[in-house]
Amino acid sequence: MLEAKLNEAGMLKKLLDAIKELVTDANFECNEEGINLQAMDNSHVALVSVQLSQTGFKKYRCDRPMPLGVNIGSLTKVLKCAKDDDICTLKSADDADILNLVYEAKNTDRIAEYELKLMDIDSDSLGIPDTDYEARVVMSSSEFARIVRDLSQLGESVRIEVSKEGVRFASDGEAANGNVLLKGKGPIGKVSSGPVNNSQGEGSGDGEEEDVKPEVVEVDEGEEDEDSDKKKKASNKTKVKKEKTDGDVDMEDGGDEEDEDDGEPEVEKDDEEEDEDEEAGDSKKRKKKANGTSKPAKKSKTSKGKGKRKDDDEEEEATDSVVIEMNSHVSLTFSLKYLVNFSKTASLHNRVQLYMSNEVPLLVSYDFGPGFVRYYLAPKIGDD
Amino acid sequence: MLEAKLNEAGMLKKLLDAIKELVTDANFECNEEGINLQAMDNSHVALVSVQLSQTGFKKYRCDRPMPLGVNIGSLTKVLKCAKDDDICTLKSADDADILNLVYEAKNTDRIAEYELKLMDIDSDSLGIPDTDYEARVVMSSSEFARIVRDLSQLGESVRIEVSKEGVRFASDGEAANGNVLLKGKGPIGKVSSGPVNNSQGEGSGDGEEEDVKPEVVEVDEGEEDEDSDKKKKASNKTKVKKEKTDGDVDMEDGGDEEDEDDGEPEVEKDDEEEDEDEEAGDSKKRKKKANGTSKPAKKSKTSKGKGKRKDDDEEEEATDSVVIEMNSHVSLTFSLKYLVNFSKTASLHNRVQLYMSNEVPLLVSYDFGPGFVRYYLAPKIGDD
DNA sequence: CGCCACAGTT
DNA sequence: AACTGTGGCG
Structure with missing residues (x-):
């Protein structure tokens, strides 16, 4: 079970905007440390690695590692429905095939909930080039x-x-x-x-x-x-x-x-x-x-x-x-x-x-x- | 040898923006007085005449008259690489086939240099309709x-x-x-x-x-x-x-x-x-x-x-x-x-x-x- | 929080 | 060339 609450939905929106042209689908790998995503771009020339530490969340809970296969375009659409300063909570049950997004406006009573369908994505195992750079x-x-x-x-x-x-x-x-x-x-x-x-x-x-x-x-x-x-x-x-x-x-x-x-x-x-x-x-x-x-x-x-x-x-x-x-x-x-x-x-x-x-x-x-x-x-x- | 330093690249950008739809190629005629450009529009219906006096430059030097044949679209692209308040220096050797543009940011250490390839353009001899207007x-x-x-x-x-x-x-x-x-x-x-x-x-x-x-x-x-x-x-x-x-x-x-x-x-x-x-x-x-x-x-x-x-x-x-x-x-x-x-x-x-x-x-x-x-x-x- | 301006993208 | 979005300012 994942439940991750972000103080500002805007951060996630910007993050998705940043990578959406490079990646169409990717697994959000969630574990107790936070959420990670790695993917090769569509032409397999570039590699994208995103890490969101649990420390960046207002609240974070992930009982056991779970990969959430997401179509980046769809997630982007759903995130467009959030205001930048909404509190955004990501939730997903352990074996669910949906990701739940809840947007709570900070100063009002508005609460919006979206369900994004998940997909199975081959975890391309990606390696990260790690070197001592010159x-x-x-x-x-x-x-x-x-x-x-x-x-x-x-x-x-x-x-x-x-x-x-x-x-x-x-x-x-x-x-x-x-x-x-x-x-x-x-x-x-x-x-x-x-x-x-x-x-x-x-x-x-x-x-x-x-x-x-x-x-x-x-x-x-x-x-x-x-x-x-x-x-x-x-x-x-x-x-x-x-x-x-x-x-x-x-x-x-x-x-x-x-x-x-x-x-x-x-x-x-x-x-x-x-x-x-x-x-x-x-x-x-x-x-x-x-x-x-x-x-x-x-x-x-x-x-x-x-x-x-x-x-x-x-x-x-x-x-x-x-x-x-x-x-x-x-x-x-x-x-x-x-x-x-x-x-x-x-x-x-x-x-x-x-x-x-x-x-x-x-x-x-x-x-x-x-x-x-x-x-x-x-x-x-x-x-x- | 031409060396002309403009305090604000923005002026040149605006100038090119103004004429780029009318003219595709033109000679920048440089002499000790300044820089002049004259060209008929692409359909030969209108005539454009631009004059930049040397007094408009922070620094200006042109040893002898030289026509710089420029593709306006290319120059526009190169100028897009300048910020409006960059100091812009135009340089060209006497018989060079390139125009050098140097942009110096006013407050940083950024120095950008571009080389624009020049071309031979027939000086369309243009006459300027000069009349006493009513x-x-x-x-x-x-x-x-x-x-x-x-x-x-x-x-x-x-x-x-x-x-x-x-x-x-x-x-x-x-x-x-x-x-x-x-x-x-x-x-x-x-x-x-x-x-x-x-x-x-x-x-x-x-x-x-x-x-x-x-x-x-x-x-x-x-x-x-x-x-x-x-x-x-x-x-x-x-x-x-x-x-x-x-x-x-x-x-x-x-x-x-x-x-x-x-x-x-x-x-x-x-x-x-x-x-x-x-x-x-x-x-x-x-x-x-x-x-x-x-x-x-x-x-x-x-x-x-x-x-x-x-x-x-x-x-x-x-x-x-x-x-x-x-x-x-x-x-x-x-x-x-x-x-x-x-x-x-x-x-x-x-x-x-x-x-x-x-x-x-x-x-x-x-x-x-x-x-x-x-x-x-x-x-x-x-x-x- | 809203408005205005500037920049980038289509 | 126009429109949309983002950022900065009030």
Whole structure:
């Protein structure tokens, strides 16, 4: 029996919007840790991995693992019937072939219930490419979206190159060639941390965290503060990967797992998710946090709009700054079509992380508070 | 070698948006005075003339005249990759077959470079119909857009009539007929000045000015002097058109040519208050230079500034007021399709000037600070 | 919470 | 080129 209550139906709507063009049907794998989804895109070129930790729910209960086979298009339609700020509860009996969605308006007595028919979907066992990447770029998700969209006008593919100079996105086309160079903020340090596959804490905030690695230069970013700690714990717990069970793919992961103890049965949480960022008050502690996690930071639009409420500059920089970490020079070429698709996930979170190593699939990760949406895309061969 | 730096890429984007439906390929003629473009629309019915004075650039350098053959659609795509407030630099080596566009974000480290492939385009030698018009209307560009858009729903063509009553736009259609009368502000005076082809000062601001210059007004473009009486003369002078060299188009009317070189010896213009950019102090000097050269008029810039003398306030009101000048009654009929197209230029400037004489092409002029966009459209024959 | 503006998509 | 959706501001 699954019963998962989300504080904001909007999050789920955005999540589905982000992946619906890539995936038509997928299993929502529910277990006590949360809900996960993995699928290859329709042409089997890209892999999508979504994780929603139980900590991201206002209430979460899942007695035993159950895969819910869902047609993404149908679920999207049903979710359109929810207002963004409705409280959304997902329910499904152990062997039912339907998923029940209940929308409760926060300030009224409206309660809507929908039943989505489930389907049996072969669990494609997917492996997640897990590697230690040679380069990591953390940037505004809307800027990333803008860049790949712009370049997609010129050509079919983009070469992404990380060097001491920064990160360069370049595309050649019939009528014009173009490239965008992001210099990055601060010195370029070593890659501080991997994506922590299968778990989520990670840079969810915005990647800036890196508490860990000693030598790492990266410093600035972040940090974050207490949150981080908290996060970390949380993340550790969460990191247990369920996917793991299926079998990994080609890539091995490094061990983040060790902390698996999560175990927390925390069933009721009240919105934690947000808390991460919240700090306005505690900012004193560490300023830097990018608050980016979920909603608060929202600002996204970089450009013109600068004046945010927050006022702190950090915010600003957090949202717009580009952080580049690199162990060695990388240069890979990808299909812009997919990157453009991935970049729609910008509505979920204002920061995106790109992890790259030569000849290895690119990982595009949107880590928001209680989970992540990650995309893996193999480079074009012959890329330079 | 060309190197032209614009403070706001948005201006160029708007400019291209304005003409891209009319023209597919065109030569951007660059010389020390600035950049000019002239082209017939794809069906050779309308003529577009764009002038960007070097004074409109943050930085401008063009060692020797060079025509850059551009596919407008491609350039539009490349410009889409710029944010409106990016600093945009156009560069091209002397014999290169590419135009380099560099976009620098004002507040970040993003630098994007695009290379647009150039093409050889026959300079259609275009002549600019240069006449002393019998009527001139200055009005809000958005109002003009609205009127022609509205009337285009009724019929295919519009009769524009300037009389003592004001200016009337009338269209007859299958289902309905309609007409819009603009009475104009103040008494209707004589036409104060011609469009000063090839140069821009002119009424760019908006027409209302009329100071009188004794005779030669021309020189300064800047100004707006437009005095009526003189204007005639003046206009003649000003009319010198550089394009001329190519050959005139069909529309030429009469002799304007003779002045080609602008004969006016007045090289120096005196006052130019405007000169904006540069150092204010020496503005005068440089100014002259601009005109001094061959194409005299070029510069001007009233622009944003409006600073003309008289107009300051007028400018303001100018935005909505309609100014009508008429030497004799005119009535011409035009295809609304083209006027609707021309009216998209409203995004570049909030005032538009219509110059008309019976049986002569209409001139629709958007004179903004550092340049202008002008359209010439032959009347339908049989117009009344 | 509602309204307005800007951007992206069709 | 127009419409819809999203984001920001009041």
